[in-house]
Amino acid sequence: MTDRASITSEPGVGAPAADGRDPAVRIVDLVKEFPGGVRALGGLTFDVPRGELTSIIGPSGCGKTTTLKIIGGLVDATSGRVDVDGVPVTGPGPDRAFVFQDFALMPWATVLRNVAFGLELRGLPREEREDIARAYVDKVGLSGFEDSYPHQLSGGMRQRVGLARALAVDADILLMDEPFASVDEQIRRQFQDDLLRLLSDENKTVIFVTHSIEEAVYVSDQVVLLTRGPSSVSKVVRPGVDRSGSSDEIRRDPAYLDWVEQIWHELRGYLER
Amino acid sequence: MAASAGIRAGRTPARRVAAGVSSPWVLRGASVLFVLGLWEWAGRVPVNIAFPTCTETLAAFGEMLVDGTFAEAYAETAGPLIVGVLLTAAGGVFAGLVMGLSPRAEWLGLPVFIVLQASPSAAIVPLITFIYGIGFTAKVFAVVLLSAPVIVLNSYRGIANTPRSLLEMSNAFLASRWQRIWKVVIPAGSGLIFAGLRLGLAQGFTGAVLAELIITPTGVGDLITFYRSGADYPKMFAAILSIILVASVSVTLLQNLERRLFRPEMRAI
Numbered sequence: 001m002t003d004r005a006s007i008t009s010e011p012g013v014g015a016p017a018a019d020g021r022d023p024a025v026r027i028v029d030l031v032k033e034f035p036g037g038v039r040a041l042g043g044l045t046f047d048v049p050r051g052e053l054t055s056i057i058g059p060s061g062c063g064k065t066t067t068l069k070i071i072g073g074l075v076d077a078t079s080g081r082v083d084v085d086g087v088p089v090t091g092p093g094p095d096r097a098f099v100f101q102d103f104a105l106m107p108w109a110t111v112l113r114n115v116a117f118g119l120e121l122r123g124l125p126r127e128e129r130e131d132i133a134r135a136y137v138d139k140v141g142l143s144g145f146e147d148s149y150p151h152q153l154s155g156g157m158r159q160r161v162g163l164a165r166a167l168a169v170d171a172d173i174l175l176m177d178e179p180f181a182s183v184d185e186q187i188r189r190q191f192q193d194d195l196l197r198l199l200s201d202e203n204k205t206v207i208f209v210t211h212s213i214e215e216a217v218y219v220s221d222q223v224v225l226l227t228r229g230p231s232s233v234s235k236v237v238r239p240g241v242d243r244s245g246s247s248d249e250i251r252r253d254p255a256y257l258d259w260v261e262q263i264w265h266e267l268r269g270y271l272e273r
Numbered sequence: 274m275a276a277s278a279g280i281r282a283g284r285t286p287a288r289r290v291a292a293g294v295s296s297p298w299v300l301r302g303a304s305v306l307f308v309l310g311l312w313e314w315a316g317r318v319p320v321n322i323a324f325p326t327c328t329e330t331l332a333a334f335g336e337m338l339v340d341g342t343f344a345e346a347y348a349e350t351a352g353p354l355i356v357g358v359l360l361t362a363a364g365g366v367f368a369g370l371v372m373g374l375s376p377r378a379e380w381l382g383l384p385v386f387i388v389l390q391a392s393p394s395a396a397i398v399p400l401i402t403f404i405y406g407i408g409f410t411a412k413v414f415a416v417v418l419l420s421a422p423v424i425v426l427n428s429y430r431g432i433a434n435t436p437r438s439l440l441e442m443s444n445a446f447l448a449s450r451w452q453r454i455w456k457v458v459i460p461a462g463s464g465l466i467f468a469g470l471r472l473g474l475a476q477g478f479t480g481a482v483l484a485e486l487i488i489t490p491t492g493v494g495d496l497i498t499f500y501r502s503g504a505d506y507p508k509m510f511a512a513i514l515s516i517i518l519v520a521s522v523s524v525t526l527l528q529n530l531e532r533r534l535f536r537p538e539m540r541a542i
Contacts, residue, residue, distance in 0.1 A: 074441055092445050104442035108460050108538050118446040121456070149538035169446065 022086060023047035024173060024205040025071060030080035032066055040066050042230030043080065048222075053199065053206040055216035057263070058226030059270060064209040065101070065177050067226075071207060072098050072175045084173065094122075097166035099176040103158045105150040111137060112146040114161050118169035129168075136164040139198060156187040163195070167202065174199075174206045180215065192219055193247050213267070217241060217259045218250065225263065227270045235266060325507040333507035334514060342496065343515055350492030353409060354481040357416025358474055365421050365473065366466055369428020373462070374454070383429065390422035394480070398487050412484040419480030420473035427469025431462025460535070467531040471524050478520040 025048035032041040040063040048054045056064045069075040071082050073092040082089040084096065097118070105114050113120070116133035124132075137146055140160040150158055159179055166174055180188045196219060199206060210216050216223045217239045225235045239259040241250060250256055309327050316326025325333075337343050368386075372379045398415050405411040435458045443457045459466075485494020493516055500509035 072445055074445055092447055094447060096445075098442070098445040100438060100442060102438050104436075104438040106439065106457070106460065108463075108536060110537075117456075121443070121446050121448045121452055151538060165446075 021050055024050040024085065025207065026081075026083040026086075027067070027071070028081045028083070030067065030070060030082065031078045032063065032070065032075070033078045039230035041070075041077075041080075042232050044226070044231065044233055046224050046233050046236055048205060048207055050205050051203055052221035053208055053219055054222045054224060055208045055210055055220040056224045056226060057210055057213065057216045057267070058231060059228045059267060060211060062226045062228050062231040064211075064226060068175050068177050068207060068209050072096055074098070094169065095171050096173045096175055097169050097171035099159070099162050099166045099174065099179045101178040101181050103150070103155075103162045103182075105158055105161055107150050110147050110149060111142060111153070111161050114150070115164045115168055118165055122169070133164070133168055136168045137161075139167070140164045141194065154187075156183045156191060159183060159191070163198075167198070172205060174204045176206060176208045178209050178211065181211070188215070189247065195219065196243075213260050213263050214251075217256060217263065223263065225266055234270070237263065323504075323506050325510055329507040330510045330514060333505075334511035337496075337508065337511055337515075346493045346496050346512075347515075347519070348492075350481055350485065350494070353412035353416055353484065354477055357413040357480065358420060358477040360413070361417050361420045361424055361473060361477070362470055365424030365469070366428045369425045369430075369466070369469070370432055370454075370459075372425070372429045373432025374458070379429070379433070382425075386422045386425045386429075389418075390426060394419050395483055395487075398480075398483055401484075402488055407489045411488055412481065415484035415488070416477045416480040419483070420477040423476055424469045424473035427472070428462070428466045431465030431469070432458055434465075435461045463531070463535045467527070467535070470531075471527055474524055474527060475520055478516060478523075482516060 027044055027046050027048075030041050030044040031039070033039050044067060056067060058064055066075060070077045071084075071089065073089050073096070084093070106117070109117070112130060112133050115137055116124075116129040119129035119132060134146065137143060140163055142157060142160055142164070145153065145157065150161065153161070159182070163179065166176075180191055183191060192215060208216075208219065218241070221238060221240070223237050223239060224233055225237070226232070227234045237259070239256070241256045241259065242253060243250060245253070312330075313327040316324055316329065319326075368382060372382045397418060401411045401414050401418070405414055439457050439461055440453070443453045448456065481492075482494050482497075485492050486498060490498045493512055496512040497509055500506070500512065
């Protein structure tokens with residue numbers, strides 16, 4: 001994670017894992033057909049390097065979320081394979097944690113119980129799981145809201161709860177489904193910085209679905225571009241934006257803006273087709 | 274609220290009125306007084322010789338309360354009512370739960386309760402006597418017959434409509450089948466389940482009184498029949514009023530119990 005700034009490579013399909021290790025997740029020829037014959041995924045293949053943040057981006061309806069749910073084991077693929085640490089995925093597992101677009105918080109439970117829910121389901125004693133949950137509530141910046149209920153929080157705060165819940169189960173892989181889609185723009189930028197800061201000392205592999213090109217370039221080590229359904233991988237790029245400056249400096253950095261432009265051109269190709 | 278209203282009251286009468294109107298209790302009290310006033314007026318016109326005034330009815334109510342008529346009657350009505358409502362609550366919520374979780378049970382059971390809900394229950398009550406006679410069992414059955422459909426159907430709806438995203442979440446965080454039911458499906462449905470229980474309790478009162486009017490005159494139903502036959506309309510209306518009061522109070526108590534036990538987030542509002 002710390003050396004992400006130094007990684008720079010040309011756009012290319014199937015870029016090798018950054019450090020030569022096995023990828024954390026390998027997706028091979030993934031096909032998904034919905035009942036009624038609608039083909040959402042038409043054979044996706046890409047690798048997700050360990051300890052990095054990989055974004056999946058593409059036009060709406062291209063199956064980004066479906067791909068993420070298949071990786072999470074929440075949806076079955078029609079054919080093809082997802083390997084996590086070399087083992088094929090057959091369902092949800094303790095090695096993967098999910099952050100949902102609509103937060104999926106339990107309205108009847110406090111922030112603390114929501115954050116601790118994954119641990120509660122694993123049968124951890126109350127005191128132990130609440131200690132862990134409290135630490136993550138603090139990390140996502142919600143100290144003092146432990147006993148609040150979701151309806152008392154803003155959208156941005158609710159997603160922080162969702163993020164804390166996913167971090168609390170300490171899975172190696174974090175699957176984030178458009179986590180900032182329901183959050184307004186100012187909060188979104190703040191949230192992106194917080195996410196990068198949080199991840200820098202967690203050493204997680206993150207797969208991040210988004211429809212925002214700026215967001216993808218800003219947060220990612222690797223961006224997977226999908227074509228429209230039945231989707232396939234059009235490109236895998238590694239922006240390698242220099243993150244040594246402040247958030248504002250990065251967003252004005254010509255290299256960053258170039259990447260945004262390149263990806264936009266790439267995606268516009270499918271929109272016009 | 275009360276304190277701030279008191280401070281402001283010293284300044285202008287208009288403010289005092291405004292502060293008073295904004296308090297829910299003043300509004301409620303005013304609305305009750307308005308309805309009672311209307312009743313008194315209608316009784317004095319009179320709209321019908323069998324329609325007593327509000328004051329006559331309240332006097333009769335007080336008298337029956339003091340001389341123990343109500344206590345005796347309700348002791349009798351309470352038996353079938355409590356047994357019936359408890360049986361239906363336990364069985365009905367369970368049936369709704371099973372129907373909400375299993376498509377096969379839904380296929381089998383749902384039409385039965387929809388038909389039962391749409392059927393004129395008061396017309397079925399006399400048929401009960403052919404099977405269960407005129408005793409305690411028949412009255413319990415009348416209570417069950419009236420309260421079951423709404424309890425079962427509401428529980429079923431509460432369970433079947435668990436938000437998809439919460440089911441997906443519990444799946445992603447590795448909930449077992451039972452954990453999913455106990456920790457997600459039932460709490461998510463508890464609002465509708467309790468709404469069903471409240472409506473079921475109200476229906477149960479109707480069932481209990483119907484049974485006492487139609488099957489054998491006992492308890493509160495007997496009071497109504499007895500005073501009607503003696504043309505003592507204030508007492509008859511006092512008996513009806515008592516049913517409304519007891520039913521409303523029980524339903525409100527059930528609602529408070531629900532908030533205390535199952536809906537902590539509603540207390541936080």
